[in-house]
Amino acid sequence: MSSTQQVLAAGPGVLNRRRRSSWHRHLHGSEFAWAIAFVVPYAAVFVAFVVYPIAYGLWMARDPSLYRDLIANPLYAQTVVNTVLYVGLGVNVKMFLALLLSGFFMRRRWWIKALLPVYILPWALPAIPAFVSFHWMLIGEEGLVDSVLSALFGIHGPLWFNDRRLALGSNIVAYIWKWMPFWTLTFLAGRMAIPQEIYESADVDGASGCRRFAHVIFPLLGNLYLVCTLLSTLWTVGDFTTVYLVSEGAPSYSTNVLATLGIHYAFEAAQPSLGVAAVMSALPVLIPIVIILMRTLRTREVQL
Amino acid sequence: MSVARTSGGPALRPRYRLRRVLAEVASVTLGLVLLIWSLTPVYNMLLIALDRDEGDIEFEGIIWPPDPSLHSFYTVLTQGYWLVEDFWHQFGNSFFIGLMTMFLTVLIGSLAGFAFGRMRSGKGWLVVNAPLLTYAVPASFLVIPFFRLMASYGLSNTLWAIIAANVTFATPYAILILQQYGKLIPIELDEAAQVDGASPVQVYRRIYLPLMTPALAAVGTYALLLAWNEYLYQYVLLSSTRNMTVAVAIAQFFNSDEAPWNYMMATAIIYSLPPIVIFYALRRYMAAGLTRGAVKG
Numbered sequence: 001m002s003s004t005q006q007v008l009a010a011g012p013g014v015l016n017r018r019r020r021s022s023w024h025r026h027l028h029g030s031e032f033a034w035a036i037a038f039v040v041p042y043a044a045v046f047v048a049f050v051v052y053p054i055a056y057g058l059w060m061a062r063d064p065s066l067y068r069d070l071i072a073n074p075l076y077a078q079t080v081v082n083t084v085l086y087v088g089l090g091v092n093v094k095m096f097l098a099l100l101l102s103g104f105f106m107r108r109r110w111w112i113k114a115l116l117p118v119y120i121l122p123w124a125l126p127a128i129p130a131f132v133s134f135h136w137m138l139i140g141e142e143g144l145v146d147s148v149l150s151a152l153f154g155i156h157g158p159l160w161f162n163d164r165r166l167a168l169g170s171n172i173v174a175y176i177w178k179w180m181p182f183w184t185l186t187f188l189a190g191r192m193a194i195p196q197e198i199y200e201s202a203d204v205d206g207a208s209g210c211r212r213f214a215h216v217i218f219p220l221l222g223n224l225y226l227v228c229t230l231l232s233t234l235w236t237v238g239d240f241t242t243v244y245l246v247s248e249g250a251p252s253y254s255t256n257v258l259a260t261l262g263i264h265y266a267f268e269a270a271q272p273s274l275g276v277a278a279v280m281s282a283l284p285v286l287i288p289i290v291i292i293l294m295r296t297l298r299t300r301e302v303q304l
Numbered sequence: 305m306s307v308a309r310t311s312g313g314p315a316l317r318p319r320y321r322l323r324r325v326l327a328e329v330a331s332v333t334l335g336l337v338l339l340i341w342s343l344t345p346v347y348n349m350l351l352i353a354l355d356r357d358e359g360d361i362e363f364e365g366i367i368w369p370p371d372p373s374l375h376s377f378y379t380v381l382t383q384g385y386w387l388v389e390d391f392w393h394q395f396g397n398s399f400f401i402g403l404m405t406m407f408l409t410v411l412i413g414s415l416a417g418f419a420f421g422r423m424r425s426g427k428g429w430l431v432v433n434a435p436l437l438t439y440a441v442p443a444s445f446l447v448i449p450f451f452r453l454m455a456s457y458g459l460s461n462t463l464w465a466i467i468a469a470n471v472t473f474a475t476p477y478a479i480l481i482l483q484q485y486g487k488l489i490p491i492e493l494d495e496a497a498q499v500d501g502a503s504p505v506q507v508y509r510r511i512y513l514p515l516m517t518p519a520l521a522a523v524g525t526y527a528l529l530l531a532w533n534e535y536l537y538q539y540v541l542l543s544s545t546r547n548m549t550v551a552v553a554i555a556q557f558f559n560s561d562e563a564p565w566n567y568m569m570a571t572a573i574i575y576s577l578p579p580i581v582i583f584y585a586l587r588r589y590m591a592a593g594l595t596r597g598a599v600k601g
């Protein structure tokens with residue numbers, strides 16, 4: 001359980017915790033009852049709103065012919081490709097930029113400190129207004145982006161939602177815009193937990209800029225980065241709002257992701273079982289990710 | 305290796321200074337890019353909301369509203385148009401959902417986080433990290449079974465259905481954060497209190513909660529923003545106009561034949577204000593929490 005990482009993240013107090021936790025491991029009878037009592041509210045939520053709906057969903061999508069229908073449907077295949085692109089590009093670009101920008105926000109300048117609250121605004125702004133605004137910015141000649149392009153450079157901007165690649169890209173950019181600040185803050189906290197002496201000794205050893213990032217910061221934040229990327233992947237696979245509001249699946253359903261396709265089947269095409277089957281087909285990928293996440297958290301302590 | 309760099313002598317100085325200037329220019333440029341990047345969609349919202357005319361937007365080539373007016377904000381606040389006639393009621397619904405989600409997530413999450421983190425039961429990683437299993441099936445994947453289930457729980461078309469869904473998906477992350485932050489608080493405090501005869505409930509209330517305030521603020525903000533960002537469950541589970549939230553009402557504009565987009569954007573801007581205010585109010589606590597962690601390290 002322990003590693004130098006943990007000591008770095010949580011300070012010297014951790015060293016003697018190890019000895020204590022073995023004492024703590026054996027709870028007395030009444031304490032065990034209390035521990036159970038503290039967990040009961042969450043356990044109730046978990047059973048009623050996680051276990052039961054999942055079981056119900058699997059039961060709804062139990063018919064193998066549903067999956068045959070899905071695989072035969074070219075829309076489904078395209079949606080899977082879109083989901084992979086959306087999650088793969090969206091999550092990784094976002095996380096990497098967030099990691100780099102957290103370093104930028106570590107700099108001690110007054111204007112960088114003043115910039116941080118503005119930079120966080122996308123996260124504080126609710127998703128609906130933000131994505132509706134993105135939709136209108138890119139709506140075509142009337143949109144702000146094309147207006148700026150023609151006013152400043154005299155270019156006729158593209159019709160963003162008439163081209164599958166541009167529409168998919170718009171979704172990804174909107175997604176990165178919305179969620180990058182949250183992860184930047186997480187990495188910023190992680191960086192602040194790195195003791196100042198490490199930076200100083202790296203400086204003395206002549207490691208600065210890229211070398212400091214590659215050999216000092218990345219190894220120290222590696223676990224945090226892994227955990228955050230896994231969490232973010234899980235959340236993004238289920239992202240519905242971005243695609244539903246920014247590109248609306250346009251042009252002609254070619255930018256749907258699994259979440260919007262499932263809802264489309266269930267509520268617009270009135271085939272709820274097919275909708276559940278479409279989204280449940282992602283489980284073989286998601287469950288291993290959760291297991292890796294849980295094991296990472298077990299074997300290595302991560303400071304969030 | 306450590307000496308090699310510093311003994312370079314004065315010959316390296318001008319190059320070093322040039323590099324510093326370049327770094328400064330680069331960081332100012334980056335700052336400007338980030339400013340534009342963060343504010344453009346917000347500016348776009350204002351641009352549309354400040355337009356005086358109802359109906360179609362004629363924004364071709366326009367990057368500043370020709371005749372800015374607060375007329376649309378006035379219309380929304382006085383509920384002067386049929387699509388916004390229940391605005392204040394729906395606003396109240398959104399508030400209720402947000403605050404209840406925040407409260408229940410902090411309560412349930414801190415109870416479970418306390419039990420998992422402080423009263424180690426030795427059941428290992430599987431039990432302690434079990435909440436994360438929730439994320440094996442993303443929220444949007446569960447909405448269809450949820451829709452059916454809420455009918456059997458007698459919660460269909462109620463705000464509690466939304467709150468239940470939000471709490472379900474906010475709590476696992478809350479427990480994770482609280483457990484991690486809890487490691488910064490010495491377990492000796494709990495033990496000392498126990499020696500003095502404090503029951504687990506007293507340890508939870510008198511020691512755990514006060515010391516965890518920054519983390520609780522972070523988790524509460526997270527839950528509130530999750531509720532305020534959430535759209536799918538509200539869209540699927542709430543059917544009557546009276547039970548609708550502002551998020552659903554905004555999306556309703558897309559379904560209507562008329563297109564008062566300035567009203568829609570005005571609604572969206574007003575809807576955005578509460579979480580922004582609460583977020584910046586709680587940010588001090590969050591920052592305090594983060595830096596305290598840093599000081600400990």
